[in-house]
Amino acid sequence: MIWLDVLVQGILLGGLYALFAAGLSLVFGIMRLVNLAHGDLIVFAAFLILVVVQTFGFNPFLSALIAAPAMFAFGWALQRFVLNRVLGKDILPPLLVTFGLSVALQNGMLEVFSADSQRLAAGPLESASIDLGPVTVGTMPLLTFASAVLVIFALNRIFYTTALGRAFRAVSDDPTTASLMGINPKSVFAIATGLAMVIVTIAALYLGMRSNFDPSIGPARLLYAFQAVIIGGLGSLWGTLAGGAIIGVAQTVGAQLNPEWQILAGHIAFLVVLLLRPRGLFPRAVD
Amino acid sequence: MSHLLSTHGLTAQYGQFKALFGVDLHIDPGECVAIIGANGAGKSTLMRSITGVLKSAPEMILHNGTPIGALPADQILQRGLAMVPEGRRLFPSLSVEENLLIGGQIRKGSGRWSLDEIYALFPILKERRHSPGTALSGGQQQMVAIGRALMSNPELLLCDEISLGLAPVVIRDIYAALPTIRATGAAVIIVEQDIARALIVADRIYCMMEGRVTLTAPAKDVSREAIHAAYFGAAA
Amino acid sequence: MGHRITTRTRASSIAGIIAVALIAVGLILPAFASRSLIQDLFFILTMLTLAQLWNLIAGFGGMVSVGQQAFVGIGAYAMFAGVILWGWDPVPAILLGGVAAFLLAIPMAFFAFRLAGAYFAIGTWVIAEVTRLVVAQWKTLGGGTGTSLPREATADIIGVETIARLFGLRDAAARDVLAYWLALALAVATLATIYALLRSRTGLALAAVRDNDNAARSVGVDAARVKWLVFLAAATMTGLVGALIYVQTARISPDAAFSVTNWTAYVIFIAVIGGIGRLEGPILGVLVFWGLQTAFADYGSWYLLALGLLAIATMLFAPRGLWGLIHDRTGIALFPVQRRLIGAKDG
Ligand SMILES: Nc1ncnc2c1ncn2[C@@H]1O[C@H](COP(=O)(O)OP(=O)(O)O)[C@@H](O)[C@H]1O
Numbered sequence: 072m073i074w075l076d077v078l079v080q081g082i083l084l085g086g087l088y089a090l091f092a093a094g095l096s097l098v099f100g101i102m103r104l105v106n107l108a109h110g111d112l113i114v115f116a117a118f119l120i121l122v123v124v125q126t127f128g129f130n131p132f133l134s135a136l137i138a139a140p141a142m143f144a145f146g147w148a149l150q151r152f153v154l155n156r157v158l159g160k161d162i163l164p165p166l167l168v169t170f171g172l173s174v175a176l177q178n179g180m181l182e183v184f185s186a187d188s189q190r191l192a193a194g195p196l197e198s199a200s201i202d203l204g205p206v207t208v209g210t211m212p213l214l215t216f217a218s219a220v221l222v223i224f225a226l227n228r229i230f231y232t233t234a235l236g237r238a239f240r241a242v243s244d245d246p247t248t249a250s251l252m253g254i255n256p257k258s259v260f261a262i263a264t265g266l267a268m269v270i271v272t273i274a275a276l277y278l279g280m281r282s283n284f285d286p287s288i289g290p291a292r293l294l295y296a297f298q299a300v301i302i303g304g305l306g307s308l309w310g311t312l313a314g315g316a317i318i319g320v321a322q323t324v325g326a327q328l329n330p331e332w333q334i335l336a337g338h339i340a341f342l343v344v345l346l347l348r349p350r351g352l353f354p355r356a357v358d
Numbered sequence: 359m360s361h362l363l364s365t366h367g368l369t370a371q372y373g374q375f376k377a378l379f380g381v382d383l384h385i386d387p388g389e390c391v392a393i394i395g396a397n398g399a400g401k402s403t404l405m406r407s408i409t410g411v412l413k414s415a416p417e418m419i420l421h422n423g424t425p426i427g428a429l430p431a432d433q434i435l436q437r438g439l440a441m442v443p444e445g446r447r448l449f450p451s452l453s454v455e456e457n458l459l460i461g462g463q464i465r466k467g468s469g470r471w472s473l474d475e476i477y478a479l480f481p482i483l484k485e486r487r488h489s490p491g492t493a494l495s496g497g498q499q500q501m502v503a504i505g506r507a508l509m510s511n512p513e514l515l516l517c518d519e520i521s522l523g524l525a526p527v528v529i530r531d532i533y534a535a536l537p538t539i540r541a542t543g544a545a546v547i548i549v550e551q552d553i554a555r556a557l558i559v560a561d562r563i564y565c566m567m568e569g570r571v572t573l574t575a576p577a578k579d580v581s582r583e584a585i586h587a588a589y590f591g592a593a594a
Numbered sequence: 595m596g597h598r599i600t601t602r603t604r605a606s607s608i609a610g611i612i613a614v615a616l617i618a619v620g621l622i623l624p625a626f627a628s629r630s631l632i633q634d635l636f637f638i639l640t641m642l643t644l645a646q647l648w649n650l651i652a653g654f655g656g657m658v659s660v661g662q663q664a665f666v667g668i669g670a671y672a673m674f675a676g677v678i679l680w681g682w683d684p685v686p687a688i689l690l691g692g693v694a695a696f697l698l699a700i701p702m703a704f705f706a707f708r709l710a711g712a713y714f715a716i717g718t719w720v721i722a723e724v725t726r727l728v729v730a731q732w733k734t735l736g737g738g739t740g741t742s743l744p745r746e747a748t749a750d751i752i753g754v755e756t757i758a759r760l761f762g763l764r765d766a767a768a769r770d771v772l773a774y775w776l777a778l779a780l781a782v783a784t785l786a787t788i789y790a791l792l793r794s795r796t797g798l799a800l801a802a803v804r805d806n807d808n809a810a811r812s813v814g815v816d817a818a819r820v821k822w823l824v825f826l827a828a829a830t831m832t833g834l835v836g837a838l839i840y841v842q843t844a845r846i847s848p849d850a851a852f853s854v855t856n857w858t859a860y861v862i863f864i865a866v867i868g869g870i871g872r873l874e875g876p877i878l879g880v881l882v883f884w885g886l887q888t889a890f891a892d893y894g895s896w897y898l899l900a901l902g903l904l905a906i907a908t909m910l911f912a913p914r915g916l917w918g919l920i921h922d923r924t925g926i927a928l929f930p931v932q933r934r935l936i937g938a939k940d941g
């Protein structure tokens with residue numbers, strides 16, 4: 072029964088990775104921008120939540136609710152004033168700008184928050200678990216996974232049933248023609264990045280409640296997010312959830328074999344998928 | 359009195375390549391103007407300049423007397439100028455209905471056009487409304503592109519080569535919609551390679567060659583010779 | 595007719611003469627220079643070489659790698675393996691670093707080239723991480739904590755004794771001189787190779803590939819082959835530099851040898867600040883970087899924060915870097931690669 076347990080834990084862990092990935096996927100899907108600072112932004116959001124917790128004494132969930140609009144504004148401004156200026160046919164400028172942002176954010180957080188490990192205290196929730204017959208699962212991992220499903224469901228609804236989602240898809244297809252419809256692609260990009268930062272805040276909430284975090288862990292989160300996106304297939308949000316689950320399962324299986332292999336096993340799983348299915352498991356028909 | 363839209367010495371270029379050399383044109387409310395000219399004459403470039411896809415100096419383009427040459431495309435649409443771009447350019451990720459809706463998403467305008475009215479104008483689109491826009495035939499796609507532009511209830515509709523690559527019967531169907539469109543009071547600029555058709559539907563024509571206007575005349579009393587000269591150059 | 599095609603300019607001819615003079619001075623410098631100057635120059639030369647190599651693949655080839663630390667690290671570890679496991683002399687063991695980096699670059703390219711455009715960057719980063727994690731499992735080379743070059747190995751590196759006698763130096767200082775000379779040789783060789791490559795047909799092909807894969811293919815350039823070639827060559831050279839750096843350092847750990855900050859972030863900042871897609875860029879960039887490093891490195895993370903912001907500002911306001919600004923004002927090109935048609939009049 073141990074392997075069933077490992078499998079379930081892995082899938083639930085995948086929920087966290089899907090949360091990391093959803094914002095990345097959203098932004099890439101709409102503007103073909105890969106944000107190398109994505110992981111550091113997750114850590115940044117976690118610190119923001121922590122500051123709210125410590126300042127007002129709220130619980131992490133309420134604090135995240137307060138941090139989310141701030142992160143939206145931050146993402147909106149980042150896109151509006153920085154990233155929009157470097158978006159274009161050449162992929163180099165946006166990559167280098169976000170890489171610079173990654174280094175700047177990491178070190179800025181190091182100065183402000185020190186290198187100490189932090190955690191968002193979630194009280195009894197941290198150790199609560201639910202008995203599901205053959206396996207017992209932690210409430211927190213279950214909550215994370217449920218949140219990932221909810222986030223992806225909500226994103227899909229936004230994409231396919233709202234005017235905003237219509238604008239997202241139109242701008243992604245053809246920004247020039249979208250502008251002939253009265254849509255300003257740069258404003259749409261700014262909203263998309265703002266929305267991505269709201270998802271980042273949700274990801275940060277669970278990251279911070281489930282494990283310790285410090286300013287240096289951003290890049291590794293970026294890599295997990297990226298792997299989930301590629302495994303799932305670019306542009307497929309549900310695929311991203313599957314991708315996250317695959318990374319999660321690979322990691323728990325690896326860790327079961329040898330604790331030192333956990334991270335490595337996740338990376339290897341990614342490479343295997345890339346080898347067998349270069350376009351991911353659920354590629355979009357039109358690119 | 360100022361025109362609905364006018365251009366004054368309008369120039370445009372792609373990088374180093376000059377495509378327009380001082381184009382003067384105007385159109386008044388409710389008018390229908392056709393722009394004819396050979397391939398590469400600069401007709402689409404003119405459309406792109408007017409609609410803000412290509413930037414110009416502000417005073418080169420006036421809308422009701424206001425300089426709009428430097429405005430971006432999205433603000434041009436909000437002033438009531440909508441374009442049916444060359445090649446239709448439907449959004450592949452959007453269904454037919456969504457393609458129509460997005461046309462009226464930012465500017466609804468006050469006028470007759472709504473989703474139902476578009477479906478009344480082109481009934482086939484209602485049947486196909488859930489298909490991806492790009493799954494339709496060329497003529498149907500053209501109807502979507504026209505409907506999409508109408509959804510903003512524009513004062514001026516710019517149509518770039520709406521008959522290009524379509525069968526004659528289909529072209530006839532599409533042009534049959536023009537009187538209905540004009541009945542709302544909208545002015546129309548059509549870019550058309552088919553000179554005979556342009557002369558039938560338009561009040562006035564402009565002929566372009568190599569980035570310049572070479573002829574402008576009322577459609578009903580222009581001679582074939584004059585058009586021939588303007589189209590191919592005087593030497594021909 | 596007096597027409598011919600040339601890439602030579604007046605500035606480039608002068609630059610050529612100055613370059614030869616600089617190399618000559620560089621060679622005999624250890625006779626006068628202090629040990630700390632030699633160490634600084636070693637740092638400058640190795641960073642310059644890494645930046646030129648990154649510039650080659652990213653700036654000229656459009657392959658934005660964030661995984662160059664993989665080649666530095668594997669090169670360094672291969673050198674350590676040669677010395678510790680097989681008893682090689684550290685200097686020839688540097689060649690093992692090149693070989694190892696070359697071998698790593700093959701699977702890296704194989705995987706990363708499957709990722710379109712911007713995702714290539716993260717792909718290279720993943721492979722660098724995988725390499726670091728695997729190397730950290732290599733217990734005989736110290737596992738996760740790392741190890742040092744054995745004293746016997748560093749004591750009698752070939753040539754060190756001669757240098758020590760020649761300049762009247764202690765062994766440690768003589769080792770620095772040797773490392774400095776090797777760094778100088780690598781830097782010059784890299785610069786010369788890249789310059790020759792860019793002026794060759796392959797260079798033209800690379801420019802075509804960078805600008806547009808499809809267009810390149812339609813004019814008969816095998817885009818994939820050119821990319822492979824350049825990527826593998828740059829990786830090999832990066833491995834050599836990595837090995838050399840760790841001959842001088844003599845102490846290694848996976849976190850240091852595979853550090854994304856030291857071997858990729860710094861390198862990218864050097865190229866960005868100096869000017870991407872130009873050979874002059876990294877030269878200027880490394881001098882600026884060294885100046886900043888000397889002045890502000892004590893400020894630790896504030897310094898890195900500022901460096902990141904400086905890179906962002908450069909991309910926003912002067913995307914072709916400092917050298918781009920200079921070039922726009924003066925038109926000077928020390929390493930011209932644009933082909934110009936010379937008419938009979940000025941020919
Ligand atoms: N995107 C572009 N880049 C460069 N040149 C262009 C571009 N679009 C059009 N041109 C050039 O501008 C001129 C006018 O083109 P266009 O306005 O499309 O002509 P028309 O619509 O009358 O056929 C042509 O010579 C064409 O080659």
Ligand SMILES: [Mg+2]
Pocket residue numbers: 401402403444519
């Ligand atoms: Mg045209």
